[in-house]
């Protein structure tokens with residue numbers, strides 16, 4: 051997975067489009083974002099319409115670095131600065147108390163704002179060029195139709211939202227495939243102890259090590275977040291998660307009744323499946339490490355969905371803590 055060198059002319063085109071209130075698909079190290087000028091209400095509103103996302107779901111403001119925090123947030127706790135210093139630019143989003151400058155059209159009416167500084171070199175170059183003296187930022191939800199799989203490459207964006215006139219975007223800034231492939235870790239620092247709103251590649255263990263305190267999951271009183279909806283990131287085909295020891299027999303039983311299957315499992319499990327002689331439309335080998343798995347997950351879900359089978363079967367990955375973000379996304383895809 052390699053990121054192409056930054057195309058400065060393309061970045062400049064994107065900057066000009068955003069400046070003029072347009073919509074640009076933005077490559078980040080997690081997933082592609084649907085970027086708009088966070089100070090421009092009409093542009094931000096257009097991103098909700100393009101995604102078909104409910105208006106009360108808040109957006110993340112992407113900024114050029116820790117120096118932009120005070121332009122968007124107030125009452126910023128020291129812990130936020132510690133985390134920003136440790137993980138920015140990178141896949142960590144901080145939820146803080148918002149400044150009046152940050153419109154309610156960005157935050158879905160909430161008094162907090164989510165800030166993130168992406169490390170993808172194209173996104174970073176664009177944000178540096180865009181920021182100006184007022185530390186302008188870009189709202190960017192994942193660049194997918196609401197409830198669908200997040201895009202981890204430009205091709206997914208072309209297929210889903212697409213470019214005008216047939217599609218909904220003014221430009222796709224194609225910065226290659228995303229390094230991590232699943233959305234940023236989100237930490238709430240807007241009240242009381244820090245809590246995790248969404249798991250990602252910055253793990254709980256990393257956050258606790260950096261802050262020197264426990265960082266529990268946010269409770270049920272946590273702010274609204276579409277990534278927290280039970281059914282999210284869903285392929286169109288129904289998806290079933292199956293324990294490793296049960297997968298081969300489950301799929302064999304399914305196909306014996308004349309139904310079709312698409313499967314992602316470890317190589318050894320796929321061999322067991324082969325031994326049972328079950329006809330399978332598409333077999334994908336699941337990656338061995340949690341980072342490789344996360345990077346491949348949404349692409350694999352797209353491929354499995356496109357196989358046109360009656361059902362997708364995925365072998366449950368290991369239970370270890372570093373797999374939490376992967377389990378979270380798989381669980382929602384299967385919901």
Ligand code: TXA
Nearest residue numbers: 080083108109162163164191192233234273275276277
């Ligand atoms: O990796 C990412 O974070 C990607 C890339 C494009 O940066 N963005 C992303 O955005 O995943 P989105 O909108 O698909 O998911 C952001 C989540 C949503 O569930 C939203 O509801 C929640 O963050 N969120 C945004 N602002 C919030 C706030 N102030 N308080 C609580 N949750 C918030």
Ligand code: MG
Nearest residue numbers: 191192200277
């Ligand atoms: Mg999303």
